[in-house]
Amino acid sequence: MIKNAGPKYQIFNPQDETCPICVGLNHIYRTNSFQNEMKVPEAVGEGYCRRIVVKPSMRISISDMTFHERMTMGERQGSSLYSLAFCLGEGFLWRVEGNPKREYGIACGESCIFNRDQGISISSYDPGSRFLGICVEFDFDIITSFMQHREKDQAHNRLFTGSNFLYNGKISPAIRLILNEMMNCRYREQLKRIYLEGKILELIAVYLDETVFEDEAMSSAGEVSAYDREALYKARRILDENLVAPPTIGKLAKLIYLNEYKLKTGFKELFGMPVHAYIIDKRLELARLLIEDKKLKVTEAALLVGYNDLSYFAEKFRRKYGVNPSKYSKNI
Structure with missing residues (x-):
């Protein structure tokens, strides 16, 4: 990890000071080496947690763990980095200590982005459930750079000021592909480092395009009314859920209560391509x-x-x- 980050970060089990999972995680999270992996002891469960430090301001954690008994772990955080987390297994909840206490959750197939400088957070994992996911930590300057390039300073100020938990949404097929490529990277050493850095930047760019910039496009499409915009986003959700057998243009228009002309023209204006494309x-x-x-x-x-x-x-x-x-x- 980056210099001075080790003492600020600690994983602990409030019910077991000698918890082998916490000991293993603290070891891999406090090392400076490029890649480290902790195997879950057979007595506790199965799986692993892999930690990759691409560079001090860019890190990846890949976890695939199942526990025999209920596991509670806490994190004491003091990092200035932001995290982009993707849940590919069972969902879970976590609580951030403070006044007031705040509770967050993430379900299977969901993602969230948050500031890691949150103090102490506590999460629990049910026995027999598979907790599979990937978390990418990065410097906020990367988001700032993307925002400035897209001239989205207002979105930057509105969405990323004064909030620790920034966004929670579904993992799209495009994002899932990038995650799969990162988790199954076949390169080694320096080539792997270069490859993963590029993939992290691609991941953040696609994520922002699908979330932050999408919201901006929704509010800046002046010729599309607020009612029509909401209907068109509903149309896209219907298509996403029925890609194999999508409804016809006529049926889709009826489902969202727009005429076919508004559906065709509005969809292309908001999403940059016709419905069929x-x-x-x-x-x-x-x-x-x-x-x-x-x-x-x-x-x-x-x-x-x-x-x-x-x-x-x-x-x-x-x-x-x-x-x-x-x-x-x-x-x-």
Whole structure:
């Protein structure tokens, strides 16, 4: 970790001062080496926690742990870094001590971004539940740089001032792909460090684009009324949940109580592409995730995302990713 960070950070079990999990986590969190991993003792559970220090202002923690008995752990934090956390396993709650006490939660498939300088936080983990996730710590200057590049200073001031817990939302297929690439990075040493630094920047950029900048786009689309904007975001949620068999334009328009013209023009203005193109784009992202993460065959992935014509699927995949899906699958 960065200089002087060790004494400020401590993981502890309020019920067991000699907790082996806390001892192991404190060891890997207080070292300066590039990568360290703690294995969960068999007597306690199974799994691991991996800590990667890409550079002092950029770190990654990957956890995949299951405990035999209920586990309570606290964190004493004093870091100036921000954290972007993604829950891929069971959700959990945590409490931040203070006056008043604050409680937060994250469910499976959700993400959150928060300031690590929160003092003491306490969380509990149920026995038999798999806690799988990845947390990226980074300097706030990275967000400031993205904001300034996009000329979003007002969004910066509104969303990132005076708040420890900043945002909680769903993990999109695009984000999930980046996380999968980070968690399964096949490079080593310096090449791995360079690769992960690039992936962290990509992750933050996509995350901000899907959350902060999306909110700004929603409020700055002057020609789209507030009612229509809300309806169009509902339309996108419906499409995201029904990519394999999406409703027709006519049916979608009825579901959101807009006419077809407003749906078509408003959707393109807010999201930068027509409805049909959006469906194709998201299907391809999901197909790539199934091929890469779930190790499905190209044919299986294509069918699962709604493509019966494999040559048409291959053409669209190649146009988006610059490589045939079969070749992509072999290179994983």
